[in-house]
Amino acid sequence: MERYLITGGAGFIGSNFIHYLLKKYQNCVVVNLDLLTYAGNLANLTDIEKDLRYEFVRGDINDQDLVQRILEKNRIDIIVNFAAESHVDRSIVGPDIFFETNTRGTLSLLKAAKNTKLRKFLQISTDEVYGSLGTNGYSTEQSPLLPSSPYSASKAAADMFVHGYYRTYGLDTNITRSSNNYGPYQFPEKLIPLMVTNALQGKKLPIYGTGQNIRDWLYVKDNCRALDLVIHQGKKGEIYNIGGNSEHTNNEIVHLIIDKLGANEEQIEYVTDRLGHDQRYALDSSKIAAELGWGPQISFEQGLKRTIEWYLKNQLWWEPLKK
Numbered sequence: 001m002e003r004y005l006i007t008g009g010a011g012f013i014g015s016n017f018i019h020y021l022l023k024k025y026q027n028c029v030v031v032n033l034d035l036l037t038y039a040g041n042l043a044n045l046t047d048i049e050k051d052l053r054y055e056f057v058r059g060d061i062n063d064q065d066l067v068q069r070i071l072e073k074n075r076i077d078i079i080v081n082f083a084a085e086s087h088v089d090r091s092i093v094g095p096d097i098f099f100e101t102n103t104r105g106t107l108s109l110l111k112a113a114k115n116t117k118l119r120k121f122l123q124i125s126t127d128e129v130y131g132s133l134g135t136n137g138y139s140t141e142q143s144p145l146l147p148s149s150p151y152s153a154s155k156a157a158a159d160m161f162v163h164g165y166y167r168t169y170g171l172d173t174n175i176t177r178s179s180n181n182y183g184p185y186q187f188p189e190k191l192i193p194l195m196v197t198n199a200l201q202g203k204k205l206p207i208y209g210t211g212q213n214i215r216d217w218l219y220v221k222d223n224c225r226a227l228d229l230v231i232h233q234g235k236k237g238e239i240y241n242i243g244g245n246s247e248h249t250n251n252e253i254v255h256l257i258i259d260k261l262g263a264n265e266e267q268i269e270y271v272t273d274r275l276g277h278d279q280r281y282a283l284d285s286s287k288i289a290a291e292l293g294w295g296p297q298i299s300f301e302q303g304l305k306r307t308i309e310w311y312l313k314n315q316l317w318w319e320p321l322k323k
Contacts, residue, residue, distance in 0.1 A: 003029045005076045007061050007109065008083030010034040012186045013124065013220055015044035017080065020224040022048055031074050032056045033067070034083070039187045043317055061105040067112040077119040078231060081109055084124070087189055088151045092275050095150035102154035103161070110165045118171070120231055123162040125177045127216070127241070128152035132278035140284045141177075141239040148276045159239075166237040174234040176227060178242040179283050182303065183220035184310040188318050191215075192304070195254050196311045197318055199263040209273030211251035214280040218244030219303035222296045229292040240292070243283030246300040260308055 004021065008014045009032030018030055034040045036058055048054050055074075059066045061083045070076065084102050085091065091098045106123065113121050130139035131146030145160075147153040159175050166173040182192045195205050226242045234240060248256075258265055288294045298306075311318060 001027045003074055003077045005031050005079045007033045007081045010040035010042055014082035015185050016220045017224050030054050035060050044185045062108045064108045064112050071116045080122045082124045088149045091149055091151035098150050098154040103157045106158035107161050114169050121173045123175045125159050125175050126155050127177050127179050127281045127283050129156040133280045138282045138284035148278050172236045174230050175239040176242055178223050179216035179218045179244050181218050181220045181223055183307050195257045199261045204269040205267045206269050206271045207250055212249050214247050214249050216244050216282050217246045217300050219298040222298055226294045229294050233292050240288040241283040241285050243285040244296050
């Protein structure tokens with residue numbers, strides 16, 4: 001039996017990963033530690049809250065004593081650290097909480113993990129730590145870290161602590177850096193759910209600058225498969241990029257959503273660009289493909305269709321969040 005501590009499991013990717021684990025593995029136990037800040041939502045997990053293999057604990061990853069008690073009481077084998085402040089705009093306005101949660105919180109988890117017989121520590125990172133790319137090329141796991149925002153700087157710092165604990169203490173760590181995830185349960189401040197829900201409400205569709213910024217898009221369930229492979233087959237101390245191989249400008253994304261919902265293009269509103277806005281992210285995922293046999297299975301067309309359908313069917317989930 002595998003025993004997981006999932007931090008930030010009430011968030012978007014964390015809750016999807018908990019669903020993935022409990023569906024795939026009958027002999028696993030999942031403890032979900034989440035502080036339930038604004039983007040943490042237990043409504044993401046109502047369908048499994050009575051599952052005897054699942055337990056929710058409300059708490060802060062910076063509370064090292066609490067983390068230590070959870071690890072010891074539940075004999076945790078694997079920590080997967082999703083807990084993070086992740087909205088770039090918020091990090092520009094108030095960077096302190098990003099340092100506290102993303103950097104100091106990761107260090108707190110590592111300190112607790114070092115004192116237990118942990119089998120694996122998986123740090124969930126982001127392609128943003130590599131910084132902006134030009135019109136060509138891809139970031140590899142060997143690319144320098146050049147974060148452009150307080151958010152990505154806090155994640156890069158956390159990655160360095162994880163790597164340091166592997167090199168210094170021999171902790172079995174992996175780091176995954178994925179491209180932009182999208183799918184069910186994503187808080188409606190991020191691009192795709194914001195545009196879908198605003199379009200449904202007849203509101204403006206705000207696009208930064210000229211809308212030509214490019215992101216690589218990855219359906220969240222493809223990311224969950226990749227994380228599962230890294231946990232069970234990833235080499236100790238290694239970093240794995242997880243890209244969707246689906247680059248689109250923000251303009252393209254918004255127009256695709258408008259077309260699928262039959263919305264009005266007059267709802268588009270170009271707004272003042274974000275400070276330090278990175279032009280393009282793109283990941284080279286050849287390492288995880290070669291070593292672990294992973295590749296995205298859900299095309300962007302399929303994933304976007306599924307995502308829009310989910311938000312159409314789950315207005316009772318997202319309408320309170322918009323308020």
